[in-house]
Amino acid sequence: MSMRILFALALLAIGNLAAAQNQNTRVLMDTDRGPLLIELDLVRAPNTSANFLRYVDSGAYNNSLLHRLSPNFIVQGGGFSANGTEITRLAPVNSERNNGLLNIPGTISMALAGSPPQINSATSDFFFNIATNSGLDANFTVFGRLVFGQKTLATLAANPVFSGSEQPIRMPLIKRAVRVAPGEFPILPLHTGTWYDPANSGRGFLIEVAQDTGVETTPRMVVTWYDFFEGKQIWMIGTVPFTWGASSVEVPMQISTGAQFGAAFLPSQITANPNWGRLTIRFTGCSAGTFTYTSIYGNGSIPATSLTLPTNETCIGG
Numbered sequence: 605m606s607m608r609i610l611f612a613l614a615l616l617a618i619g620n621l622a623a624a625q626n627q628n629t630r631v632l633m634d635t636d637r638g639p640l641l642i643e644l645d646l647v648r649a650p651n652t653s654a655n656f657l658r659y660v661d662s663g664a665y666n667n668s669l670l671h672r673l674s675p676n677f678i679v680q681g682g683g684f685s686a687n688g689t690e691i692t693r694l695a696p697v698n699s700e701r702n703n704g705l706l707n708i709p710g711t712i713s714m715a716l717a718g719s720p721p722q723i724n725s726a727t728s729d730f731f732f733n734i735a736t737n738s739g740l741d742a743n744f745t746v747f748g749r750l751v752f753g754q755k756t757l758a759t760l761a762a763n764p765v766f767s768g769s770e771q772p773i774r775m776p777l778i779k780r781a782v783r784v785a786p787g788e789f790p791i792l793p794l795h796t797g798t799w800y801d802p803a804n805s806g807r808g809f810l811i812e813v814a815q816d817t818g819v820e821t822t823p824r825m826v827v828t829w830y831d832f833f834e835g836k837q838i839w840m841i842g843t844v845p846f847t848w849g850a851s852s853v854e855v856p857m858q859i860s861t862g863a864q865f866g867a868a869f870l871p872s873q874i875t876a877n878p879n880w881g882r883l884t885i886r887f888t889g890c891s892a893g894t895f896t897y898t899s900i901y902g903n904g905s906i907p908a909t910s911l912t913l914p915t916n917e918t919c920i921g922g
Contacts, residue, residue, distance in 0.1 A: 628643050628644055628645060628646050628647075628786070629643075629644050629646060629653070629657065629783060629784065629785075629786055630642060630643050630644070630751065630783075630784040630788075630789075630790075631644065631656070631657070631660050631748075631781055631782070631783055631784065632781070632782050632784055632790050632848075632849050633665070633753075633778055633780075633781045634778070634779045634780045634781070634848060635670070635756060635760070635776055635777060635778050635779065636776060636777040636779060637756055637759045637760055637763075637776050638753065638755065638756030638759060638793075639752070639753055639756060639792055639793065640732075640750060640752075640753035640756055640757065641750065641751045641752040641753055641784075641790065641792065642712055642748050642749070642750060642751070642753075643748055643749055643750075643751045644656065644657070644747060644748040645703075645705060645746075645747055645748055645749075648700070648703040648704055648705055648747075649700045649703055649705065649745055649746065649747035649748070650700075651697055651698060651700055652697055652700050652714055652726065652745050652747040653747050653748065655694070655697040655714075655726065655727075656714075656730065656747065656748075657783060658694060659682070659691070659694070659728050660781050660782070660783055661783060664691050664692065664728060665681075665682065665691075665778050665780075665781040666778070666779070666780045666781060667685060667686040667777065667778070667779065667780075668681060668682065668683075668684060668685050668686065668691060668777075668778045669681060669683070669684045669685070669686060669775045669776070669777060669778070670760060670772070670775060670776040670777075670778065671683055671684050671771065671772070671775055672731070672770045672771070672772075673760065673761065673763050673765050673770060673771075673772050674770045675761065675765075676734065676735050676761075677733075677734065677735055677737065678731040678732060678733055678734060678737070679731060679732045679734060679757065679760050679761055680715060680729060680730070680731040680732075681729070681730060681731070681778060682715070682728045682729040682730045683715075683728065683729045686777055691728045692728075693727040693728050694727060694728070695727075696724055696725050696726055696727050697714070697724070697726050697727070698724050699723045699724050699726070699743075699745055700745045700747070701723070701741070701742065701743060701744060701745045702741075702742070703745065703746070705745075705746035705747070706736075706738070706741055706746060707733045707736070707737040707738065707740040707741055707744060707746055708733060708736050708737075709733055709734055709735060709736065710732070710733065710749055710750040710754060710757070711732070711733050711746050711748065711749045711750075712730055712731070712732050712733075712746070712747060712748045712749065712750070713730065713731055713733065713740065713744045713745060713746045713747065714726035714729070714730055714744065714745050714747065715729035715730060715731055715744075716743065716744060720743075721743045721744070723743060726745065732750070732757055732760075734757060734758075734761045749920075750920075751890075751919065751920055752792060752794055752890065752917075752918075752919045752920075754917075754918050755916050755917055755918070760776055763776060779821075780848065782848070782849040784849065784851065785851070788851035789851055789887050789888055789889050789890075790849050790850065790851055790887075791813055791823070791825065791846065791850055791851065791852075791853060791885075791887060792813065792887075793813050793814070793914065794813075794890060794913070794914065794917055794919055795811055795813050795887055795893075795910070796811060796812050796813050796814070796914055797810075797811065797910055797911065797912035797913060797914065798810055798811075798910070798911040798912045799811055799893070799895075799908045799909065799910050799911065800908065800909060800911055801906050801907070801908060801909075802907070802909055803907070804906075806830075806831070806832050807830070807831045807832070807906070808829075808830055808831075808911075809827060809828065809829050809830075809895065809908060810827070810828040810830075811825065811826070811827055811885070812825070812826040812827075813825055814826070816845050819845070821848065822845045822846075822848070823845065823846060823848055824843060824844070824845045824846070825843065825844060825845075825846060825853050825855060825885070826842075826843040827840075827841065827842050827843070827855050827857070827883060827885070828840070828841050829841070829857065829883065833901060838859060838860070839859070839860045840857040840858065840859045840860075840880055840883070841857065841858055841860070842855040842856050842857040842858060842883065843855065844856065851886060851887065852884060852885060852886035852887075853884070853885055854882050854883070854884045855882065855883045855884075855885065856882055857880045857881055857882060857883050857897075857899070858876060858877065858878045858879075858880055859876065859877045859880035860874055860875070860876050877900070879900070880899055880900055880901075881897055881898050881899025881900060881901075882897065882898055882899075883895060883896070883897045884896045884897070889919075890910075890919030890920075891909060891910040891913070891919070892907070892908070892909055892910070893907075893908045893910075894906070894907055894908070895908050
């Protein structure tokens with residue numbers, strides 16, 4: 605076999621691995637300190653990832669506790685429900701340690717029973733690394749990383765614990781955990797801010813992702829779209845609640861037209877139409893999305909890019 609063929613096969617293998625990693629399943633955890641978006645590595649830890657997803661899909665992590673906070677070490681959960689009862693454990697999963705993934709800040713690993721640790725004892729308990737924990741690499745399987753939620757993890761790690769203990773004084777709560785479909789990216793508070801259309805100067809969006817007033821479990825999106833039509837400035841506004849963990853939302857939009865900015869502004873020139881159309885917002889990552897509309901002015905699709913990011917927030921791999 606020629607070197608050219610071997611090289612082509614190597615490139616194909618690398619491409620297939622990259623494609624598989626791009627399709628890795630994500631899990632969105634909603635804690636009472638903020639969201640955590642976890643990307644599972646289905647290539648290097650397939651069995652461990654599948655085990656974790658079984659607990660997610662069954663709802664076992666809903667209303668569960670992050671019961672162990674070890675400063676400069678780990679944040680651990682998956683052991684106890686909010687009422688203090690143990691989470692029902694499934695059969696242990698065989699270890700996939702030494703898979704090339706390391707216990708470094710922002711990664712997630714499976715906890716083990718026993719001291720010294722029993723290698724093949726992982727069930728429901730997991731932990732996030734908040735430091736470089738090289739001493740764990742030999743025994744503990746890393747199976748994913750945080751894509752978004754570094755600020756939340758830092759808040760969790762700073763939670764006060766009882767003196768001489770790793771037990772939080774007030775245990776953080778995982779309110780819910782849901783699977784995000786491969787290739788999708790969930791709507792997050794991260795997406796709050798200013799968005800624009802790189803191909804059209806003067807077209808932009810102000811987006812707010814927030815908690816719906818009086819409905820603790822329901823998030824809401826508020827959108828303002830500013831644009832030009834037939835040489836005039838136009839504004840569309842809309843708001844709608846959506847399902848937590850959704851990757852897209854359809855917003856009914858109302859249009860306001862007629863007035864000009866600055867000294868030429870006259871309130872009497874403003875006209876409003878509550879039936880302008882609908883805007884479907886789908887985010888494809890931390891700072892990119894596709895906004896599709898059907899309206900009285902026609903239909904179309906806008907590739908949008910974020911101009912701003914909420915203060916102290918970071919997002920990787922998305």
